[in-house]
Amino acid sequence: MYKSKGLRIVGYVLKTICLVLIFGTIGILLWRIFSSGDPASMNRVQVNDELRAAYDEHGEDLTMYWLELDETTSVVNKNYGYFSVTRALFIEEAEQVQVTFRYNNSTIKHLKEDYGLSEMPSRDEELYDVSLVVAYDLTPDDTSDNLKSEEGSVELVRYYPTSSESDKKNVYNYRKLVFDGVNMNASPNRVLAVYVDIYYNKDINYDKDSYGTLCVYDYITEEKYGRKDFEFSAEDIKALKAYTPKIKE
Numbered sequence: 001m002y003k004s005k006g007l008r009i010v011g012y013v014l015k016t017i018c019l020v021l022i023f024g025t026i027g028i029l030l031w032r033i034f035s036s037g038d039p040a041s042m043n044r045v046q047v048n049d050e051l052r053a054a055y056d057e058h059g060e061d062l063t064m065y066w067l068e069l070d071e072t073t074s075v076v077n078k079n080y081g082y083f084s085v086t087r088a089l090f091i092e093e094a095e096q097v098q099v100t101f102r103y104n105n106s107t108i109k110h111l112k113e114d115y116g117l118s119e120m121p122s123r124d125e126e127l128y129d130v131s132l133v134v135a136y137d138l139t140p141d142d143t144s145d146n147l148k149s150e151e152g153s154v155e156l157v158r159y160y161p162t163s164s165e166s167d168k169k170n171v172y173n174y175r176k177l178v179f180d181g182v183n184m185n186a187s188p189n190r191v192l193a194v195y196v197d198i199y200y201n202k203d204i205n206y207d208k209d210s211y212g213t214l215c216v217y218d219y220i221t222e223e224k225y226g227r228k229d230f231e232f233s234a235e236d237i238k239a240l241k242a243y244t245p246k247i248k249e
Helices: 002-035 049-061 105-115 219-225 234-242
Strands: 064-066 083-091 096-104 128-137 154-159 163-169 172-180 191-200 212-218
Touching: 049 096, 049 234, 083 191, 083 212, 096 105, 096 128, 096 191, 128 172, 191 219, 212 219
Parallel strands: none
Antiparallel strands: 064 083, 083 096, 096 172, 128 154, 128 191, 163 172, 191 212
8 A cells, every 4th residue: 555655656756747847848948939039129220321311212112131141150160150140131222231240158258268368258348340341353254263362353342330239138149230331233343242250359450360250142142042132110110210310520
């Protein structure tokens, strides 16, 4: 009798443990699903003078798109998984690119190790210099050298952000960066590729290899798979109409 009662108790305990594990796993999965995705501030289009002027001229007929590319950086087989760009939005008539840059808290740990820092940097610090590098084709009549970096075949032009906004969500850190003056329809020197370069803010040297690099556009992917069209949300349109252009001196 006692043996039978003891077995029933053990059975109840094992059953309870199994149920806790099952529902705990389901809860974690549901939390990850509902908490995934960029924060709302990073999904909104950032409005400035250039975008407002383009909107005033073209309305919602602006040419806006992004490409589906591998979102994780890898530099010479290192730094894989350090950084990502969840979306690089190209707005042609405004000659503008809006980049949503993201990195995990674990990336900061790697930064400490890679640079031999004595203390762990705070996630609230602006740790990284982020710029845009556009590869222009200098020999449009010769496509055989499009993938080469030989002098005279490709020109690399670096662009710097005109504005930046930061946010955090769970273990991720975000920056929304706006780059102006990027002509994606340069003629005759077409755009071959667009890269996001990342440097540690205390080790910026554009003559050295970057700490991380990510391709956010290349003409082969566009020709093969096409663009992903983008449309303003109701909130974007509201912000555009409410924006007051700055008075230039």
